[in-house]
Amino acid sequence: MLNRVILIGRLTRDPELRYTPSGVAVTQFTLAVDRPFTSQGGNREADFIPVVTWRQLAETCANYLRKGRLTAVEGRIQVRHYDNNEGRRVYVTEVVADNVRFLESAGGGGNRDESYDGGGQSYRDRGPSQDSGRNQQQQDPFSDDGSPIDISDDDLPF
Template sequence: MLNRIILIGRLTRDPELRYTPAGVAVTQFTLAVDRNFTGQNGEREADFIPVVTWRQLAETCANYLRKGRLTAVEGRIQVRNYENNEGKRVYVTEVIADNVRFLESSQNREGGSAASGAAMPEEPAFGGGNSGGGGNSGRGNNNNFSRNNNTQDPFSGDGKPIDISDDDLPF
């Protein structure tokens, strides 16, 4: 069985950091994710998806994420329920994130001109998990292809043709 989800969207408000009675950090925020189609009025619609992070990842998100920031979230969907003050059963569907990536720098948002197609900024990208292991806690985007090290990028030919023989093709 598989329960994985990957979302890219913008935060609707600053994350809320709280601590459980046992002292475990938990952060909640909502991600606005555009739909691939327009509504009847011709405007794009969005889904507003609640996201929860735990432990070190929660503290990191509270420190670095702000309203409007473009963010990628990877995790699992969880449905929980509880009984409210009126005795009614309430069901909540949310994403429990174990990996969060900041897809634009705060300078790009504040400057107001993030060029489309620009390279990924150097911002923290953190993965956690329920163990609180912390994942990546350094700066940078943790991709195989770093912006500062183009020697690993197989597509950095400056527009020159790539020499591929027929023997290299899998079909």
């Protein structure tokens, strides 16, 4: 059996970080995910999907995610229920995330791709490095600077 979901959308509000009585961090936020079609009036529609993260992933999301930020979430769908004050049973469907990827930088530049895998406890940053101590200059080894390329016949595979 398989219960996996991958969503890409924007946060509708800042994440809410709370702690359980035993001290476990939990964060809740809602992701607005566009539908792949438009309504009869030509308007785009979206689904608003509640997401829950736990432990270190919850704290990371609370620190780095903000309203409007484009985010990818990977996890599983969970349906839970409780009885409200009126004695009625209320069902809640939500995504329990185990991997959250920040698809835009905090400034909204859009060229960073950061992810945090809650299960592996490892934070990965795939964006351009901005090391304050040294100037990192990355050069494209295939760029054309106009000079001839010196290749010997021994280097060719044919």
